[in-house]
Amino acid sequence: MAKKARPEHHEEHADESWLLPYSDLMTLLLALFIVLYAMSSANVSKFEAMAEAFDSVFHGGKSIMDHTSSTQDNNTQDGTKSVEEMAKQAAVNKKDTADETLAKLKQKEQADLTKLKKQLDSYIAKNGLSSQLDTNLNQSQLQITISDKALFASGEATVKPSSRTLASAIANILKNFPGYNIQVIGHTDNVPIFNSDFKSNWDLSSSRANNFMQVLLKNPNLDPVRFTSIAAGEYHPVASNATAAGRAQNRRVEVSIIRNYQDSANTISTVNTSSP
Structure with a gap:
């Protein structure tokens, strides 16, 4: 008796029909993310580009990635600046603004110090003190130079009672120009001094x-924080110590009103500083 042929078993194939809607879903998600990215930057040209991209996706044409690339190229061509370019421009604008502000501050400072110098010069001329006081405005400071004989007796450091009026007048002028650091610097000639009060010209x-x-600061409108006293001794002469006239010029007190805005090269170095 013939054997019945067994039915052959065919390998079952997985249903792959789900791939089509899945790929469509991924395409839509990608398009959605591109739209969200475009909306995060308010740029009309980008919205128009996204509309064209959707049209390309659903009606054929370039792929989304190709279209995105061409959109970026078009943005560059039609004048839309990149983020990097805008950042650079913002930095340039900020620097220009800072430079403009600094220039205005320097201009105001120059006007203030020029006005202060005129007031001091007027006081000197009015009181016949041109042989004892002088002013000089330069790139780092406004300097008032006072002869030692206008303030002190020979070899002494106590301000003469008759000179306190001068100190008071200078203080009254300075009070109208707050905000500047002021250095009071003592200078001598090179003749050695040694007595019970002072061991050297430094002292x-x-x-x-x-x-x-201290006499200047008796004016309550002056801020002691802004003041510094400095001993320069005999080491910064303005004339030769070989003559009596030169030594007289070297014995002086300088009141320096320091600029707030100056080049670092113009900064004055100080030594032997003491505070009130």
Whole structure:
């Protein structure tokens, strides 16, 4: 008796029909994310580009990635700046604004110091003190130079009672120009000094600068925080110490009103500083 043929078993194939809607879903998600990205940057040209991209997706044409690339190229061509370019421009604008502000501050400072110098010069001329006081405005400071004989007796550091009027007048002018640091610097000639009060010219110049500063600060409108007294001794002469006239010029007290805006190269170095 013949054997019945067994039915052959065919391998079952998985249903792949789900791939089509899945790929459509991924395409739509990608398009959605592109739209969200475009909406995060308010740019009309980008919205128009996204509309064209959707049209291309659903009606054929370039792929989304190709279209995105061409859109970026078009943005560059039609004048839309990149984020990097806008950041650079913002940095340039910020620097220009800072430079403009600094220039205005320097201009105001120059006007203030010029006005202060005119007031001091007027006081000097009115009181016949041109042989004892002088002013000089340069790139780092406004400097008032006062002869030692206008303030002190020979070899002494106590401000003469008759000179306190001068100190008071200078203080009254300075009070109208707050906001500047002020250095009071004592200078001597190179003739050695040694007595019970002072062991050296350093000591003499230090005491003279500090004592004159203390008289200035009797004006309550001056801020002591802004003041510094400095001993320069004999080491910064303005004339030769070989003659009596030169030594007289070197014995002096300088009141320096320091600029707030100046090049670092113009910054004055200070030594032997003491505070009130």
